[in-house]
Amino acid sequence: MSEKIGFIGLGIMGRGMTHNLLKAGFDVTVWNRTISRAVEFSNAGAYVAATPAELAARCDIIFICVSDTPDVEAVVSGPDGILDGISAGKLVVDHSTISPKATREMATRVHGRGAAWLDAPVSGGSEGAAKGTLSIMIGGEAEHIDRARPYLEAMGKNIVHVGGQGAGQMVKLVNQILVVVNMLAVSEAMLFAEAGGLDLASTVKAVEKGAAGSWMLSMRGPQVMVRDWRPGFMIDLQQKDLRLALEAAEELGIPLIATSMVSHLYRTLQKQGLGKEGNHALIKALEHLAGIEVGKAA
Secondary structure, three states, X not given: OOOOEEEEOOOOOHXXXXXXXXXXXXXXXXXXXXXXXXXXXXXXXXXXXXXXXXXXXHOOEEEEOOOOHHHHHHHHHOOOOHHHOOOOOOEEEEOOOOOHHHHHHHHHHHHOOOOEEEEOOEEOHHHHHHHOOEEEEEEOOHHHHHHHHHHHOOOEEEEEEEEOOOHHHHHHHHHHHHHHHHHHHHHHHHHHHHHOOOOHHHHHHHHOOOOOOOHHHHHHXXXXXOOOOOOOOEHHHHHHHHHHHHHHHHHHOOOOHHHHHHHHHHHXXXXXXXXXXXXXXXXXXHHHHHOOOOOOOO
């Protein structure tokens, strides 16, 4: 028999993930800070909890997908938080991208109640969340991953145990370094192609299946071509993840030169009020320097 599932956070990623749990036929309870976002899930058969504490009391496995470390802290340890409703034998699975250090601290608090914790950040954008094809990188104990696997498989296709507590968050930061540096390369290449008078669609088609190919090129390149800045992942959230990566790099004493550069470029776009646009709008920072635009409006 399936366990009762709770999902906290119905934003750009959590929305698709929760719908996939419901489509799979699981018993789902939801909570969201902005209660109006819960209406569509209630209509789809979910129970709407009044607080994270109520959700934790009702459910066997509690999934979290919110924006930043303070948001997870509030959901877990704040007034009417998960810790006020959780009990021994339950499992918390955090899909948020947050500080690895804070993850380990919160896991310790949850363990103190006799419950378990998995840090399981995701990658794949809103498209992957909607289609149930996310990559999920998990830190924690294997037995707890096995328990959560039927529900994880409703949301993702690449589910990998990467190590102990906090390792999932560290691997997600590796992912984000690769994402943004790759998008910088895509941006420079597309700017170069535009300046050289090349047909952008043909250029991408010619290179995307070879050594230069990447998810960012194939998925975000076409959006750039038609100047579609709708977010699979917003600049503001990407910048938050880069802050976490740069903080961790400082603690480790290693250079992240290109990552730091991208963070500064995103900061210029945030100053222009573009923080809600997709992270592929990074190209706009280079366009400003070059004095040309890539692609044409849709």
